[in-house]
Amino acid sequence: MNIDSIRNGIVIDHITAGSGMRLYELLGLDSLDVSVAIIKNVTSKKMGKKDIIKIDADIPVDLNVIGYVDPSATVNYIKDGKLYEKRNIEMPETLVNVIKCKNPRCITSCEQELDHVFCLTDREHKVYRCVYCETKA
Amino acid sequence: MRSVIDILDLTESEIDSLITVSDDIISNPAKYARKCAGKKLATLFFEPSTRTRMSFEAAMYELGGNVISMTDAASSSAAKGESVADTVRTVSCYADIIAMRHPKEGAALVAAKNALVPVINAGDGGHCHPTQTLADLLTIHREKGGFDNLTVGLCGDLKFGRTVHSLINALARNKNVRFVLISPEELKLPSYVKDASLKSKGIPYEQTTDLEKVIPSLDILYMTRVQRERFFNEEDYLRLKDSYILTPEKLKNAKEDLCVMHPLPRVNEISVEVDRDKRACYFKQVFNGKIMRMALMLKLLQEDSK
Numbered sequence: 001m002n003i004d005s006i007r008n009g010i011v012i013d014h015i016t017a018g019s020g021m022r023l024y025e026l027l028g029l030d031s032l033d034v035s036v037a038i039i040k041n042v043t044s045k046k047m048g049k050k051d052i053i054k055i056d057a058d059i060p061v062d063l064n065v066i067g068y069v070d071p072s073a074t075v076n077y078i079k080d081g082k083l084y085e086k087r088n089i090e091m092p093e094t095l096v097n098v099i100k101c102k103n104p105r106c107i108t109s110c111e112q113e114l115d116h117v118f119c120l121t122d123r124e125h126k127v128y129r130c131v132y133c134e135t136k137a
Numbered sequence: 138m139r140s141v142i143d144i145l146d147l148t149e150s151e152i153d154s155l156i157t158v159s160d161d162i163i164s165n166p167a168k169y170a171r172k173c174a175g176k177k178l179a180t181l182f183f184e185p186s187t188r189t190r191m192s193f194e195a196a197m198y199e200l201g202g203n204v205i206s207m208t209d210a211a212s213s214s215a216a217k218g219e220s221v222a223d224t225v226r227t228v229s230c231y232a233d234i235i236a237m238r239h240p241k242e243g244a245a246l247v248a249a250k251n252a253l254v255p256v257i258n259a260g261d262g263g264h265c266h267p268t269q270t271l272a273d274l275l276t277i278h279r280e281k282g283g284f285d286n287l288t289v290g291l292c293g294d295l296k297f298g299r300t301v302h303s304l305i306n307a308l309a310r311n312k313n314v315r316f317v318l319i320s321p322e323e324l325k326l327p328s329y330v331k332d333a334s335l336k337s338k339g340i341p342y343e344q345t346t347d348l349e350k351v352i353p354s355l356d357i358l359y360m361t362r363v364q365r366e367r368f369f370n371e372e373d374y375l376r377l378k379d380s381y382i383l384t385p386e387k388l389k390n391a392k393e394d395l396c397v398m399h400p401l402p403r404v405n406e407i408s409v410e411v412d413r414d415k416r417a418c419y420f421k422q423v424f425n426g427k428i429m430r431m432a433l434m435l436k437l438l439q440e441d442s443k
Contacts, residue, residue, distance in 0.1 A: 103242065105240075105241060105242050105262045105263065106241060106242050106243055107221065107239070107241040107242060107243040107244040107246075107247055107261075108243070109241070110241060111220050111221055111222065111241075111244075111247055112220050113220070113222075114220075114222075114247065121333070122332070129329065130243070131243070131246070132242060132243020132244075132246055132247070133242035133243045133262070133264055134242075134264070134329050135242075135329075136329065
């Protein structure tokens with residue numbers, strides 16, 4: 001399957017197969033008025049299968065969101081049809097307003113204007129916990 | 138400005154120092170009778186509590202200070218939809234220190250981030266209750282002479298029991314402490330407490346449903362109530378509420394110097410006959426709770442005035 005190359009924009013590559021859609025949602029790409037392609041289950045020498053997201057616009061993307069969903073992903077910035085910057089991603093220590101706490105007893109379920117903040121508490125197992133109630137993300 | 142939301146907000150040496158001050162308050166109460174003269178404590182209780190609120194209030198009066206209270210959330214601005222942040226910002230203008238209880242987990246952290254005076258968490262849902270833990274630590278220290286080399290049995294609701302979580306966090310910092318976790322399957326200690334406080338530090342623990350089997354090995358037996366208010370489903374509460382009832386019969390095989398503790402209020406999990414046993418320490422905990430709250434408020438107000 002062929003997807004056209006983009007001239008100015010961002011390619012999020014090496015996404016673990018199956019995580020592309022979640023990343024698309026958490027990055028809020030569904031609300032953008034630009035062309036976005038999600039390519040799933042692409043054959044990869046290194047990973048076997050992978051997902052790719054291509055965004056046909058030079059817009060800011062939250063690297064913390066990518067680091068939370070899939071720290072193995074890479075972000076490639078394209079300008080005039082050429083790669084001009086490639087970034088490897090790390091897991092962020094803190095996530096602010098990326099995900100919501102699921103605990104109905106948490107203060108975030110009722111306090112107005114309160115940021116949903118999660119902290120990385122176990123890097124090895126990729127565990128994030130709500131700073132208010134310590135519930136696992 | 139310093140707030141205490143979690144027992145881990147206090148270092149081991151600060152807890153040692155609070156115990157030293159508490160012992161001194163017990164020996165020389167008159168020395169402390171004017172220490173907080175001119176200071177005001179605000180007690181903000183968004184869910185019902187008599188014991189903890191009265192303990193804080195008695196503690197402030199015994200330090201020579203005054204108390205202003207919001208005792209019924211239903212009649213306060215919270216019922217009109219005011220946020221915790223706005224409530225504590227407002228109350229900060231009236232008081233020098235705030236003690237707050239709220240049914241939502243993490244509410245005390247929100248309060249501490251927004252208040253202009255020190256906040257003490259007097260219980261935030263099933264999450265933390267640091268001053269109960271301070272009362273427990275003072276009781277253990279006075280009964281056992283320290284915290285090392287103890288086998289501590291925690292029995293009952295270990296899932297929602299915030300006092301249990303805080304006590305484990307505090308005791309896990311000491312040498313050679315071993316925990317025996319006694320609960321029904323449905324009320325086992327949450328994995329986040331086990332992971333962060335026990336597994337990651339290599340602290341030995343055993344999980345069981347059988348209190349009678351493990352009671353001979355215990356130095357401390359900390360009983361808890363199955364709390365109706367923590368259940369969304371009444372059927373689950375009724376099924377689990379009588380899981381463990383401590384009786385003189387069950388205590389026959391326990392050590393002579395066992396220390397039986399309970400954060401109170403109890404319903405029926407310790408039969409009243411046990412009250413006559415010299416090993417029953419739960420009413421000493423109540424007294425120690427007031428003393429520790431005196432020591433803590435004194436410390437926070439002294440730090441705040443520097």
